[in-house]
Amino acid sequence: MNKPDSKNLLMVSLSIALTIGLIYFYLSKSETLKEAAISFYSFPDYPQALAGKDSMQLTKQISATEKRVFALQKKIENLWPYDPYLIINTTRNTFVLRTKRQILREGICSTGSYILLDAGDGQQWVFKTPKGEHRILSKVVDPVWVKPDWAFIEESLPVPSVNDPDRFEYGSLGDYALRLGDGYMIHGTLYQRFLGLPVTHGCVRLGDEDLKIVYKNLQIGSKVYIF
């Protein structure tokens, strides 16, 4: 009496499992089912008011639209900066220095590492390069790096007072720096081997020759797009 019962139970369980599996399968393939079902329907692609027009009127309409398209393209082009501007890709760590019409220089750079430095006691810094449209606020030759607190915490050194001489570091930012505001800069680097990698604390590092050309071409007020 026991044996057939367990056999039946096994069969019923298998059937239920298979049914549930099948329902899940169809549900997961619901997109395919919808695609198959939409084939049964068709929609008239009415030419609307255009249907009543003759070839001459249609040709006129095309040329009128094309004129408007041209005007809109011009309007969009007018939004592009006339003077040289810099575009920085923080994902690929590349830059393009360009004008409206041509690329002046392109190459690799280093941008924010996206490291979140946790010093405990609620003290945290995220080293990322700020995205968006920026302007060059000032240009500096032989820049001096005024080390912020995190630079000492990162090296496990005591944080000195604001104007302490230990805060000032010479030569590490390269020959030039272009300030973007909020402490962010475009500058050179001693770590040329890391160019092309996301290793900075938020600033944009360029190779020596690239930096020289960028410095020469960008003026105060020039636009820098970071994405």
Place this chain on the structure above:
Amino acid sequence: MKNINISKKTIIVFIAIQVAIALSAFILFGLIPAGREAGKISAIAELKSDGADTELPEGTLKLIEEVRASEHHEAYLRSTLKLSRKDSIALLIDLNDSLAFLSLKGVYLYQSKISKIKINKGLRKMPYFLRDSLYSGPLQVVEEISSIEKFPIVVKKAPKDTSEANQTGAAPTLPIQNDVFVLFSFSNNMVIEIDQEEEELAGTRRAYRQYKRHYRRWFMSESISSLFDSDRSGYIYHITIKLPREDARSIYRALPLKPYVVVRY
């Protein structure tokens, strides 16, 4: 081991159940949503067509097609211009020229060649005036699923002493680079999928499987919730574009949360 005896009747009942499930699934998840959407489109199409269902000569149809394309191009440029007034980066997808752009205040920041475009039947069958006006944009992303993080944050504890600082400072900590698959969904039953064109995975299979799981779950929940909501058709318009992996990564990471997208067909 003894053979299990299954009667003919059991087999027939079993097969009948499976067929019934298949049919019900097709009706529930296929015919009903597609029918609802078709009804909606037909109603709007009838409204806009003014009953102009006349046979037109080939030359006129070609001219109409040209008018349509240039008017759509105009609308696309107007949308681009409209987005230029916003402060955030937008995604422009030009299916006509197979290009994807990042634009900020009208300035093109990045351009990538689309290697493959897939548009589902619903979108292909839709009357052009509806597709161009309702599914072109600017559309704002409502929800997104992605195989990579938007912000690849790496948490690092401050070193306890200088020797630990020297050790950790020697080599840079780089974020893990997973494969790139992204799905943007919009409030108008539309999704845009951006997939890497590379078939071979560069990262872990685990990250890819996790994305696919979320992806399936999203479509399943849409299908189920539309069953209980008569206002939602449940049919989803779907565009898939394939880009080089690093281009897709750059585009996804550059876009803000809930970005705007414009599509040119």
